[in-house]
Amino acid sequence: MTTGALTVPQAVPAAVEVHDVHKWYGAHRVLDGVQLTVRPGEVTVILGPSGSGKSTLLRVINHLERPEIGYVSVNGELIGVKRSGDRLKELSERAILAQRSRIGFVFQNFNLFPHLTVLDNVAAAPVATRRLAKPAALELARELLGRVGLADKAGAYPRQLSGGQQQRVAIARALALRPGIILFDEPTSALDPELVGEVLSVIKDLATSGTTLVIVTHEIGFAREVADRIVFIDDGRIVEQGPPAQVLDKPQHERTRDFLSKVL
Numbered sequence: 001m002t003t004g005a006l007t008v009p010q011a012v013p014a015a016v017e018v019h020d021v022h023k024w025y026g027a028h029r030v031l032d033g034v035q036l037t038v039r040p041g042e043v044t045v046i047l048g049p050s051g052s053g054k055s056t057l058l059r060v061i062n063h064l065e066r067p068e069i070g071y072v073s074v075n076g077e078l079i080g081v082k083r084s085g086d087r088l089k090e091l092s093e094r095a096i097l098a099q100r101s102r103i104g105f106v107f108q109n110f111n112l113f114p115h116l117t118v119l120d121n122v123a124a125a126p127v128a129t130r131r132l133a134k135p136a137a138l139e140l141a142r143e144l145l146g147r148v149g150l151a152d153k154a155g156a157y158p159r160q161l162s163g164g165q166q167q168r169v170a171i172a173r174a175l176a177l178r179p180g181i182i183l184f185d186e187p188t189s190a191l192d193p194e195l196v197g198e199v200l201s202v203i204k205d206l207a208t209s210g211t212t213l214v215i216v217t218h219e220i221g222f223a224r225e226v227a228d229r230i231v232f233i234d235d236g237r238i239v240e241q242g243p244p245a246q247v248l249d250k251p252q253h254e255r256t257r258d259f260l261s262k263v264l
């Protein structure tokens with residue numbers, strides 16, 4: 001095996017490899033040399049203050065943003081670029097879409113299609129990407145709605161559901177493309193407190209079933225329970241990372257201690 005900078009050394013490629021990523025918005029540096037490896041089946045929770053770059057990092061992983069420096073690979077495949085000799089070249093839009101369809105993304109505000117029923121929301125992507133014919137997609141959607149406890153809401157429209165139910169539909173929708181990895185960006189931040197638990201419980205089920213998850217959240221108790229690794233990010237840099245017992249109970253850095261004292 002060659003040892004070029006772009007080669008993932010393990011036999012099984014990392015689920016996600018973020019390599020020295022820098023991202024600017026104008027003169028504002030939002031990610032400042034982020035280096036992160038997520039192994040298959042691992043649950044990574046990203047903590048950090050508002051504005052520290054957490055959403056930008058997820059968006060870079062999903063190729064919704066391009067880093068100015070650095071690259072991301074998912075399952076050993078470079079995201080948004082390909083290697084040609086020693087140069088990185090932009091992929092076609094079509095190739096980027098194909099890569100993105102292997103990554104699930106769950107947003108803070110659910111982002112369901114308001115004009116589609118719950119069932120059609122979940123079935124839409126497999127049909128649009130031609131992975132499944134409509135009847136098979138509807139069957140899969142029913143199965144996934146059962147998995148998130150919403151089998152009885154298949155015919156409802158998003159506006160008829162609570163926020164917690166809408167977010168569970170969004171999770172079922174993300175699962176419909178059978179992604180290798182799912183990214184969650186503050187999935188419970190927009191919910192009334194009494195609805196947070198039902199969404200966390202669905203995510204917990206995914207975590208224990210071996211799905212690779214990267215979750216941005218401020219729910220520290222949940223993070224402690226599900227995370228294999230906690231990554232604390234501040235000002236566009238990873239300040240520290242490690243198992244929950246290390247980062248939450250024995251944080252090494254003042255900034256981590258300060259953050260935890262505010263959210264715990």
Ligand code: ADP
Nearest residue numbers: 025028030048049050051052053054055056057
């Ligand atoms: P977090 O998710 O940790 O709150 P973000 O990644 O959303 O942080 O944002 C990090 C910084 O980048 C913030 O200062 C934010 O204002 C800025 N930012 C995010 N998106 C954009 C954008 N599209 N254009 C300009 N600045 C942005």
Ligand code: MG
Nearest residue numbers: 054055056185
């Ligand atoms: Mg954010």
